[in-house]
Amino acid sequence: MVPALRTYYNEQFTTGKYQAFLESLAHETGEGPAFRVAETPVFVPAALTSKLIQACEEIVEVILRPDFKALTEDAIPPSLKVAGENEHPHFLIIDFAVCRQENGELAPQLIELQGFPTLFAFQELMARQYREHFAIPPTVDNFFNQLNSDSYFNLLRELIxxxxxxxxxxxxxxxxxxxxxxxxxxxxxxxxxxxxxxxxxxxxxxxxxxxxxxxxxxxxxxxxxxxxxxxxxxxxxxxxxxxxxxxxxxxxxxTHPNWFYRISKYMLPLIHSEFAPKSWYLHKLPVIPADLEHYVLKPLFSYAGQGVIIDVTQADIDNIKDPENWILQHKVQYAPVIYTPSGPAHCEIRMMYIWQDGSPRPLLVHNLARISKGKMIGVSNNNQDTWVGGSCCFFEQ
Structure with missing residues (x-):
């Protein structure tokens, strides 16, 4: 997405460097990843970085509402409610699709969010190995808030x-x-x-x-x-x-298990931002849109994309017996913004926060990216493609 860096990276790429990169991941951990790691990181331009941070902070403001727990009390299935819940999650992850606005500019669109940890350790390793094997320039960084590998793990050590x-x-x-x-x-x-x-x-x-x-x-x-x-x-x-x-x-x-449910797809209808597609709880939907092809159906209580209906029909809605456990969300159009030797790809960017006890708000620390050439983004999909899979971002400074 940073044209000069993308061109340079593609020209310098070799399968030998990629294999050495994968071997380094395995060498440091004792085993290679059990999921596909992409041949490339994602280079994020400064303008898009600014929009991503703005979108995240708007979502954080919703979580900071004094009535947030009351608003999300029904998010936790009664049979899964765990005793001893604390006042805030220790982790927050927010997923965005990279899209193109009508004016041609890149912009994020919220896909999902969780009060649950992601690959906080591995993402540091992946980014560091990308940098070592592919000569990533110092003008881009994988960390936020002036962190580096040492200070990042110091924060995780203090938190965990x-x-x-x-x-x-x-x-x-x-x-x-x-x-x-x-x-x-x-x-x-x-x-x-x-x-x-x-x-x-x-x-x-x-x-x-x-x-x-x-x-x-x-x-x-x-x-x-x-x-x-x-x-x-x-x-x-x-x-x-x-x-x-x-x-x-x-x-x-x-973090406490209840936050997995409070900060989840259940929150999507509560978020009002230019970077969040409109969402409704299915049982509170005032009218079923005539253009259902522009929407997706998502079960509230699932993870890793399970149960999501991308091409929605009236029959799909009619067949749902528990509409209180589903949301209808305006479909997001991913932009094919990553140019690879085997064709264009689109991506999701996950912004990764930690929230220390006693802190007034969470701190943005790192990121994760997933690159795809198919309808589904997860790293378990599109395994027959190249230049797809799990990755990380380097943000233009």
Whole structure:
């Protein structure tokens, strides 16, 4: 999207450099990514960067509303509500499509958002390896707010570990070694010293939780939560006996599971911005639009694009038995703004925030990008294409 950098990058690219880049990712973590990593980063021009930050801060203002919890109380399924919720999420991620306005300028359009962590560790590694293997110039940066790799991990360490010994903090997930994002877990462990632990390995004694660390029963004081509770319940029968994570526990959640639902697609109809497509709760829709081809249907309680209906018809709406659990959103037209040797691609940009306890608002720290040449953006799609997949952005300074 920065023409001079795109041209230079494409001209300098070789498959040998790309393979060396992938090998470096695997060398640092002990295993290569289980998802496709794109051949290129995304170069974001300053004007688009400014719009992205403006859009994010407008969304943050909605979250800061004093009545936000009341507005989002119905976002949490009653069966998935966890005790001990804190006052704000420790993580906030906001996804935007890169689009082109009528005047030809690039602009973001909100796709989704979550009060849940993403690949906070791996994205630093990916950006650093792009820079090392492809001579990314110093005029662009992957960080925000004057951060660098050291200060970035210092912030994550303070947020996730805090005053505790790293052995008293775990990364919680279902079968972490089987997750496609496991490379992030391994790199988090390297950088912060915390162990990925499967929920089945937790030992519960009253309100306290323990895990076995090198065979020794160890008290857990904090859990860096990567566990999605509706996913956990879907697998419950195959997992066997589990601790009761819904009760009040003598442990700190980073971040608390309820924020996954509060800050989610449920929020979309509450956001009014030129960078957010109009959205309605389906059961509150005043009238069904005649031009349904310009809308998408999204289930509120799903993740990773599951259940999204892109080409909406009246029959799709008629077949929905629980309209209170769906939203109708004006369709976003991605622009093919990334020019690659195998054809143009479009992308989503994820802006990544952390929110320290005691801070008045979250802090923008890093980013993630996903590049695609198909209708669906996720890195599990378009696996037959090249120059697509997970990536990161370098923002023009």
């Amino acid at each position: 570990i805090g005053p505790y010994d790293p052995k008293e903090v775990i990364l919680l997930e279902v079968k972490p070694d089987a997750q496609k994002t496991r490379i992030d877990f391994y790199y988090t462990q390297q950088q912060l010293g915390i162990t990925p632990v499967c929920v089945t390995e937790l030992i519960q004694e009253g309100a306290k939780l323990y895990y076995l660390r090198n065979g020794e029963k160890t008290l857990i004081k904090r859990m860096y939560n990567r566990l999605i509770f509706d996913d956990l319940l879907r697998q419950k029968e195959s997992l066997g006996a589990l601790p009761d994570l819904f009760q009040h526990l003598d442990v700190e959640w980073i």
